[in-house]
Amino acid sequence: MTVKQALKRPEVLAPAGTLEKLKTAIRYGADAVYIGGNAYGLRSRAGNFTYEQMAEGVAFAKAHDAKVYVAANMVTHEQNQAGAGEFFRELRDVGISAVIVSDPALIEICATEAPGLPIHLSTQASATNYETLEFWKEEGLERVVLAREVSMAEVAEIRKNTDVEIEAFIHGAMCISYSGRCTLSNHMAMRDANRGGCCQSCRWKYDLYDLPFGGERHSLTKNGTTEEFSMSAVDMSMIEHIPDLIQNGVDSFKIEGRMKSIHYVSTVANVYKAAVDSYMADPENYVCKQEWIDELWKVAQRELATGFYYNTPSENEQLFGERRKIPEYKFVGEVLSYDEITKMATIRQRNLFELGDEIEFYGPGFHHFEQVVTEMYDEEDQSIDRAPNPMMLLTMPVVQPVQPGDMIRKRK
Template structure:
């Protein structure tokens, strides 16, 4: 069962923001909300987690652009981990955070009782897969549930038919080989607790197989038998639901969640830009909506792995996992961002992010899905000297541009073909 066309509501585009820079980038490129990590209780200890001062700056920026900021506090607590949680949640509330994303019942209870007024969203780590579960959490006072990635589209429809709590669902990004992130491989392999912020992504490692006959030396199966050209992994491909926007909206998903707090501003800007364009296009004309090839092509420019629709339409098979050589690779490298533009001289000031040279073909892109390509004909360093290449990270340079650009526009170039 799906919602009727007359009842359709525009879903929130929710982007990851591992740092303050990424927060501002995501909102600049169309995110209605972002989710960040604080200095405690999150699952991304290596992300650029926010201080309260940075949160305040991020909230102020978000409010200026009619956006929201959520904080992920979705770790699984052990005895003693809850100490200080009440103060943490009160600080989030007082800073102006719009909601906190939590999975542990103890933290949920602490937040509700000790920081009243701070909305709580149930994290995907809690593995909510049916409407009875959503109703339970609604009765506990939660406003939104982030569905487990293992939920099918038919189950989304069933959940919406029986519950009116807000639904948040992942639409793009990395998938976990374990059930909604409930993994202890990292604990075993590297003594880093995946459910308390220390995941070492053991499933992404490469593994060999060995023949282990009793009393004889082990032999590598892959090498000896010539079965594959590369070690096995347990790694899943990434999710992309760009072609299924109508199903998600018509089945009542309120928030489209993009994974990737560890990803670059290139990734955040590109993926947010695409889903914002797709959602806007659908809401403007639902009956005639089509998924544009340019949206799909754009997502491949920042893809780290192959893409699939995850669990939404079928149980994943070996085609949804990474075995052997990659079948498709990213095509573009992020090389810079626009800091200023002089319309009189048609010159742009650029901060370099990766090496590029005179003669390179580059692409500018910005919010609203504005794109154009050009050649680098000349560029100048901060002293006004003509240079042939920009090799130093974060160096400032100026260059003529073929079309007007804006502050915050990004620059990428096509990857060079590997030498044979």
């Protein structure tokens, strides 16, 4: 059997904090998306879905041969389980492909009160060995999202010893706490991170101060804008290690970021879709393209590393001191329509841009081109020299055909 025949194509799984992001992720290549419902999730501010929005999202996904999963991975306290049975039945009946859960109580409720709804184990449950995966298999779960602390060697060992589906994070923010189980937010802002209220205390800026009684505080480091003290981890990117992930049996490539923008979701889904397709087409001659790496840096908010896959992160995987790489692009608009006769595109503005700016258009399938803004017109067809108002509609000539849903960005 050849390498190509033996390998299974992994699912590209993208985050979708809103219905708009769901549709964007799928258009840009995601095989599946994960969303939050109105309860039991860990992103209370992520624009979670109503049942009606879920139904629309599921219909859109099915039309594009994609799946929708719902994260219900909170740690429950007494009374938090009230209504869970009805919640899971609604998810099942609306057509959700699986629910992602960490709390054993919610797993039991889902299995008994919503039979037929597949259950995936959340990364919050810290699955780090194949015996754990086998345990959850006996409990009826078909997929496990591995703890982010698992190494690539451990992924290989897990795959050799179990047939449970493996989902693993391959891109996005890394939580400083083990498998995301943090209580900093509880103590510092009285918001329970494990019940959806994380205030991201680890991302705050810290310093060392003297606090004279009755006086103003003064920095003892006098570091200005430099960040000397940090609990903030760099982000993960595994774009350069697609072969390792596929050859070691990862079934689903999970991208973090339900609170990120459609710029982020579209770009990252586009890149990993292209990389997976390229590898599966010819694994023996696969090469990671520099353009994929460059593309991911266009939406990176922090520096990038490989997490725990190849070594234990050190101080080099922490954010402190001067920024070693600064994001260079910002999202400025999206294409709503294109007139093939006039070569004019109708655009919804997302950030300020103006005449003379060099902008980049990109779309699904890694279609890119750049041009200079030479003309713009408002909704009254009046010539304008800048687009300053959020979400305003405008038209402009484009040098290549574009499609609805294509995105526009410019270098900062």
